[in-house]
Amino acid sequence: MSxxxxxxxxxVMGTAFSIDTPIKVAKYGISSVIxxxxxxxxxxxxxxxxxxxxxPYIPITKYENDFRAxxxxxxxxxxxxxxxxxxxxxxxxxxxxxSEITKxxxxxxxxxxxxxxxxxxxxxxxxxxxxxxxxxxxxSIHAGDINVNIMTxxxxxxxxxxxxxxxxxxxxxxxxxxxxxxxxxxxxxxFSAGINRRLYSYAEKFKDFYADATGFIKxxxxxxxxxxxxxxxxxxxxxxxxxxxxxxxxxxxxxCGGHVFPSDGFLMGPIMEEFKQKKNELIENLHQxxxxxxxxxxxxxxxxxxxxxxxxxxxxxxxxEQRFLLEFYGLDGTGWATPFLLVPEVTNVDDATLKKLAxxxxxxLYMSDVSPLGVRFNNLRGNSSDVEKERRVQAGRPxxxxxxxxxxxNTEFTAQPICTASRQYQKLKIDQLKTLNxxxxxxxxxxxxxxxxxxxxxxxxxxxxxxxxMVKEGVKKFTAICPGPNLAYFSKIxxxxxxxxxxxxxxxLLNSTYRPHMFIKELKMYAEYFMDDVKKAxxxxxxxxxxxxxxxxxxxxxxxxxxxxxxxxxxxxTEEFRQKALQELxxxxxxxxxxxxxxxxxxxxxxxxxxxxxx
Numbered sequence: 001m002s003x004x005x006x007x008x009x010x011x012v013m014g015t016a017f018s019i020d021t022p023i024k025v026a027k028y029g030i031s032s033v034i035x036x037x038x039x040x041x042x043x044x045x046x047x048x049x050x051x052x053x054x055x056p057y058i059p060i061t062k063y064e065n066d067f068r069a070x071x072x073x074x075x076x077x078x079x080x081x082x083x084x085x086x087x088x089x090x091x092x093x094x095x096x097x098x099s100e101i102t103k104x105x106x107x108x109x110x111x112x113x114x115x116x117x118x119x120x121x122x123x124x125x126x127x128x129x130x131x132x133x134x135x136x137x138x139x140s141i142h143a144g145d146i147n148v149n150i151m152t153x154x155x156x157x158x159x160x161x162x163x164x165x166x167x168x169x170x171x172x173x174x175x176x177x178x179x180x181x182x183x184x185x186x187x188x189x190x191f192s193a194g195i196n197r198r199l200y201s202y203a204e205k206f207k208d209f210y211a212d213a214t215g216f217i218k219x220x221x222x223x224x225x226x227x228x229x230x231x232x233x234x235x236x237x238x239x240x241x242x243x244x245x246x247x248x249x250x251x252x253x254x255x256c257g258g259h260v261f262p263s264d265g266f267l268m269g270p271i272m273e274e275f276k277q278k279k280n281e282l283i284e285n286l287h288q289x290x291x292x293x294x295x296x297x298x299x300x301x302x303x304x305x306x307x308x309x310x311x312x313x314x315x316x317x318x319x320x321e322q323r324f325l326l327e328f329y330g331l332d333g334t335g336w337a338t339p340f341l342l343v344p345e346v347t348n349v350d351d352a353t354l355k356k357l358a359x360x361x362x363x364x365l366y367m368s369d370v371s372p373l374g375v376r377f378n379n380l381r382g383n384s385s386d387v388e389k390e391r392r393v394q395a396g397r398p399x400x401x402x403x404x405x406x407x408x409x410n411t412e413f414t415a416q417p418i419c420t421a422s423r424q425y426q427k428l429k430i431d432q433l434k435t436l437n438x439x440x441x442x443x444x445x446x447x448x449x450x451x452x453x454x455x456x457x458x459x460x461x462x463x464x465x466x467x468x469x470m471v472k473e474g475v476k477k478f479t480a481i482c483p484g485p486n487l488a489y490f491s492k493i494x495x496x497x498x499x500x501x502x503x504x505x506x507x508x509l510l511n512s513t514y515r516p517h518m519f520i521k522e523l524k525m526y527a528e529y530f531m532d533d534v535k536k537a538x539x540x541x542x543x544x545x546x547x548x549x550x551x552x553x554x555x556x557x558x559x560x561x562x563x564x565x566x567x568x569x570x571x572x573x574t575e576e577f578r579q580k581a582l583q584e585l586x587x588x589x590x591x592x593x594x595x596x597x598x599x600x601x602x603x604x605x606x607x608x609x610x611x612x613x614x615x
Contacts, residue, residue, distance in 0.1 A: 003142075004031065004332070004333055005029030005030075005108070005112075005114065005141065005142065005144070006029055006030050006031075006107075006108070006109070006144070006333075007109060007322070007326060007333055007334065008030075008322070008333060008334045008335065008336050008503055009030065009031040009032060009033070009144075009145075009147075009311070009333060009334075009335050009336075010025065010030065010031070010032035010033065010335070010336060010337065010340055010346065011032075011033050011149075011249075011251075011313055011335040011336075011337040012033035012034065012035050012149035012190065012192075012337075013035075013257060013258070013337050013338075013340070013341065013347060013482075014035065014257075014258065014460040014461075014463075014480075014481070014482055015035045015037045015038040015041060015457070015460045015461045016038075016041060016348050016460060016461045016462065016463045016464035016465075017341060017347045017348055017349065017463065017464075017481075018032055018033060018034060018035065018340075018346075018347060018348075019034055019035065019041060019042070019045055019348065019461075019464055020034075020045055020049070020079070020348070020464070021033075021034070021340075021346055021347060022034065022079055022083060022144070022145075022146040022147075023049070023079055023082050023083060023086075024345060024346055024496070025144060025346060025496070026083045026087070026143045026144040026145070026146055027083060027086040027087045027090050027100070027104075027143055027144075028090075028103065028104050028107055028144065029104060029107075029108075029141060029142065029143065029144050030107075030144040030500075031144040031145035031146075031147060032144065032145075032146075032147065033147045033148065033149045033190055034076075034079070034146065034147070034148050034149065035148075035149050035151075036072055036148050036149065036150055036176035036179065036180065037150075037151060037154055037172075037176075037406055037457065038404065038406065038457065038460075038461045039067070039068045039071045039072060039175075039176075039179075040062075040404060040461075041461040041464060041465075042071050042072055042075045043059070043060060043071045043075070044464075044465060044470060045075060045464065046071070046074055046075040046078055047059070048468055048470060049078055049079075049082065050078065053082060055078065055081075060074060066170070066175070066178075068170075068172070068175040068176070068179065069175040069176070069178040069179040069182065070179070071179070072175075072176055072179025072180060072183070073179045073180075073182045073183045076146070076148070076179070076180060076183035076184070076185055077183050077184050077185075079146055080146060080183070080184050080185050081184075083143055083146060084143070087142075087143040090104060091138055091141065092138075095121070095134055101138070103497075104141060105118040105137070106497075107497065107500050109504045110504065110506070114137070114140055114141070117133065117136070117137060117140075118137060120133065121133040121134055121137060145187040145188060146185055146187050147187050147188045147189070147190060147222070148176075148180050148185075148187070148188075148189050148190065149189070149190040149191075149192060150173055150176050150177060150180075150189065150190070150191055150192070150199070151192050151193045151259075152173060152191055152192065152193050152194055152195065152196035152199055153193045153194060153196070153373065154172055154173060154193075154406055154407065155171050155172055155173035155174070155196055155198075155199060156171060156172045156405065156406060156407075156408055156417070157171050157417075158170045158171060158172070158175075159416065163416070168198055168202075169202065171198075172406060173196060173199045174198070174199060174202050177189070177199060177202055177203060177206075178202075178206075180219070181203075181205075181206035181208055181209070181219065182206075185219065186218050186219070187219065187220070188219065188220040188221065188222045188246060188247065189219060189220075189221060189222065190222040190223075190224055190249065191221065191222070191223055191224065191234075192224035192251075193224075193259065193261060194230075194261070195233065195234055195237065197237070200234075200237055200238060200241075201241070203221070203238075203241070203243060204241050204242075204243070206219070209221065209243055210242060210243065210299065211244060211300075211302070211306060212300075213300045215302055215306055217244065217246065217306065220244075220246035220247070221238060221243060221244070221245050221246060221247075222245070222246060222247040222248075222249050223235070223245055223247070223248055223249065224249045224251050225248055225249065225250060225251070226250070226251060226252075226253045226261055226262070226263045226266070226271070227263045227266050227271050227274075228271060228274040228275055228278065228282075231245075231248045231275075231282065232282065232285075235248075235282065235286050236285075236286065236289055239286045239287075239289040239290040239293060240289055240293050241293060242290065242293040242294045242296075242297050242299055243290075244286075244290055244305075244306050245286065245308065246306065246307065246308065246309065247308065247309040247310070247311060247332075248275070248308070248309075248310050248311075249311050249312075249313065249335070250268070250271060250272060250275065250310070250311065250312040250313070250314075251312070251313050251314045251335075252268045252313075252314025252315055252518075252522050253266075253526075254367070254522060254525040254526060254529060255268070255314045255315035255484060255485060255486070255518065255521055255522040255525055256313070256314040256315065256337075256338075256378070256484045257337055257338050257378050257482050257483050257484035258377065258378060258482045258484075259371060259373065259375045259376070259377050259378075259482075260367060260375065260376050260377070260378060261375065262526065262529055263555075264548070264551055264552050264555055265526060265530065265551065265552035265553065265554070265555030265556040265559070266555050266559070267519065267522060267523060267526065267555075267556065267559035267562070267563075268312070268314065268315075268518075268519060268522055269519050269559065269562055269563055269566060270558065270559050270562045272312060272325070272329045272331070273329070273562065275310050275329070276329050276330055279308070279310060279330075282308075283305045283308050284305070286305070287302075287304075287305040290302075290305075309332040309333065310329075310330075310331055310332055311331055311332055311333040311334060311335060312325055312329070312331055312334055312335070313334060313335025313336070313337065314335075314484070314518075314522070315484060315485070315486050315518040315521055315522060316334055316335075316336060316486075316518055317339070317486050317489055317490075317510065317515060317518060318510070318515075319502075319503065319504060319505030320505075320570075320572050320573060321517070321518050322334055322503060322504075322505075323572065324570060324572065336499075336503055337484065338483045338484040338486045338487045338490075339486065339487070339490050339499060339502070339509070340499060341354075341357055341481070341483055341487065342354070342357060342358060342487075342490055342491075342492065342493050342494055342499075343493075343494050343495065343496055343498075343499050344467075344493065345495060345496040346496055346499070348463050348464040348467045348468070349463050349467065349479075349481070350462075350463045350466035350467050350479055351467075352384065352479075353380075353383065353384065353463060353479045353481055354493060356380060356382060356383065357380065357481070357483060357487060358491050358492070358493050359491070360380060360483070360487055360488060360491075361488055361513070362485070362488040362513070363381075364380060364381045364382070364488070365378065365379070365380060365381075365483060365484075365485050365487055365488055366378075366379055366381065367379070367525075367529075368452075369449070369452055369453075370386070370452055370453060370454040370456070370480075371407075371453070371454070371456060372407040372409065372419045372420045372421045372453050372454075372456065373407060373409065374409075374420075377456070377482060378482050378483060378484055378485070379481075379482065380481050380482075380483055383479055383480060383481050384478040384479045385454055385455070385459040385462075385478045385479055385480035385481075386454060386480075387478070388476075388478040389451070389452075389454055389455075393451045397423065398423070398426045398427075398430070398450075398451040399421065399422050399423030399424070399425065399426035399427065399451070400419075400421050400422055400423060400454075400455035400458065401422075401423060402418070402419050402421070402422035402423070402424070402455065402458075403455075403458050404457045404458050404461075405419060405457070406457035407419050407421070407456060407457050408422075410425055412425075412428075412429075413425065413428040413429075419453075419455075420450075420453045421453035421454055421455045421456070422455075426450055426451060426453075429450050430447065430450060430451075433446055433447060433450070454480055455480075456480055459478050459479060459480035460480045460481075460482070462477040462478060462479050462480075463479045463481070465477060466479065485521065485525065486518075486521075488513060488515075489510050489511060489513055489515040490509055490510065490511065491511040492509055492511070494509055516584065517567075517577075517581055519563055519566075520563075520581060520584050520585070523556070523559065523560070523563070523585075523588055524588070526556055527556065527588060527591070527592060530549070530552055530553065530556065530592075531595055533549065533552070534549055534595070534599055534602060537549060537602065538599060538602070541602060546602055549602055549603070550602070550603060553592070553596060553603065556592065557589070557592070560585050560588060560589050563581075563585055564582065564585055567581040567582055567585075568582075
């Protein structure tokens with residue numbers, strides 16, 4: 001994990017979409033993230049790239065010992081090898097128009113010191129001085145990081161052929177961590193979706209996660225968080241084990257792709273403000289705990305904390321938003337994911353789905369209940385996975401054969417967990433439903449809730465197989481996809497260079513659809529999420545539900561007040577933009593208060609001076 005050449009990274013996308021993105025972008029200094037969920041897909045991609053590069057391929061079958069970890073290690077080692085080889089070729093290429101090293105420098109942000117020095121080289125007329133600057137430039141560049149992601153909630157326990165549980169270290173998440181830890185990579189692992197104590201504790205077993213005597217950490221840890229409190233809790237957990245968090249990656253709870261993990265009404269702006277105000281305090285607290293743990297383990301301690309990066313992602317769409325986050329909040333970088341789904345050079349999306357993405361409007365992108373995890377999931381209407389799912393329902397055969405089983409969690413009918421998207425579970429649940437003699441309308445509602453679950457762990461991986469022509473003749477594959485709402489404002493299937501140029505403000509790829517500022521868009525989503533939860537809780541709510549909803553409302557209203565003070569100081573934006581944003585905030589506040597007034601049983605009238613401001 002090296003000093004960043006670019007001010008953005010490409011986050012993990014699904015299981016397939018960014019599975020080989022580092023091979024495509026790392027040589028140009030851009031960091032990206034590979035999902036470690038699907039080891040079968042990882043093995044397929046290893047076979048594909050060994051054939052492309054002429055490397056030997058020895059299959060690792062699912063019948064071999066520790067196959068999941070070994071597949072992951074083998075693929076990551078291969079990706080590392082390919083990137084190193086490609087970067088070495090780039091570094092030695094001539095500074096000619098269209099060459100790889102020329103592309104490297106022309107992708108850089110205009111204000112980048114390296115880009116400026118490159119322009120000076122182009123303008124230099126003295127051959128000797130030109131050669132000296134070229135040598136300097138070659139020595140100054142490096143490849144982007146090949147980072148990986150573990151979604152901590154996906155930690156299935158594994159059983160042997162006799163249905164006996166294997167030790168914890170063979171669970172999905174721990175095996176994935178071991179696969180990464182044993183790889184040749186010098187990069188970082190991203191933990192997302194909340195705390196997993198046995199996974200985090202397992203990291204202690206691998207030396208690459210510890211700093212050496214010089215402070216160098218071969219494999220760094222990144223935490224994806226949705227609020228400041230989470231960063232403290234998880235950061236301390238690792239610090240007590242002598243492990244350092246090198247980056248806190250703030251992600252919008254709702255304005256993102258994939259599964260959504262909403263905060264309790266905390267909005268992205270106030271969250272970043274808290275990190276801005278408390279970053280030094282956070283680092284100092286963690287450093288003290290960290291050194292105490294190192295001392296207890298008889299490891300070297302450090303007088304100064306290691307570097308800590310704060311980055312953010314989720315719904316960023318313009319260069320003005322990019323710059324504001326970096327400059328006002330002092331972020332060390334941003335993440336751009338969803339727009340890259342429209343860049344075939346970078347991500348794996350099959351042609352049919354790519355066309356649907358390009359044509360998608362705000363109405364086509366929605367938060368669905370298709371995930372077997374019971375967590376809402378950003379979805380694209382009419383994707384082929386959902387179409388096939390509905391076809392099976394109409395044919396009287398709802399549910400999936402569950403070929404990969406990474407999302408198993410339900411033990412309602414079986415001793416071992418099964419997936420709620422599986423044919424087995426849905427048949428058992430529908431059979432149970434039929435015994436209840438419910439009125440037809442209620443029966444239909446409950447039936448629809450059962451059959452709407454999708455086979456995500458399999459269908460999120462299919463696009464890579466379809467795009468790379470890895471599907472056997474006569475076999476049909478169906479694509480699930482999880483773009484964030486930001487996609488509605490991008491409609492052009494773009495080149496890699498075009499998307500980077502958009503991020504840095506050299507061109508504009510936004511379509512003509514009105515696009516609210518990223519903070520306003522997220523607020524709208526939180527307001528809709530809140531109202532939906534209130535409606536669900538309106539029938540005999542518990543005191544816990546009432547308290548949670550009241551807290552959610554309070555945090556949203558505090559966020560609105562924060563934004564009312566923020567938008568007037570966005571000096572890069574036009575006066576028209578600032579006034580429009582303030583008008584939208586006022587409308588949100590009024591609509592929210594009107595809605596709350598209609599549910600007075602859940603929201604008693606506030607008495608504090610702070611709450612009075614919100615009425």
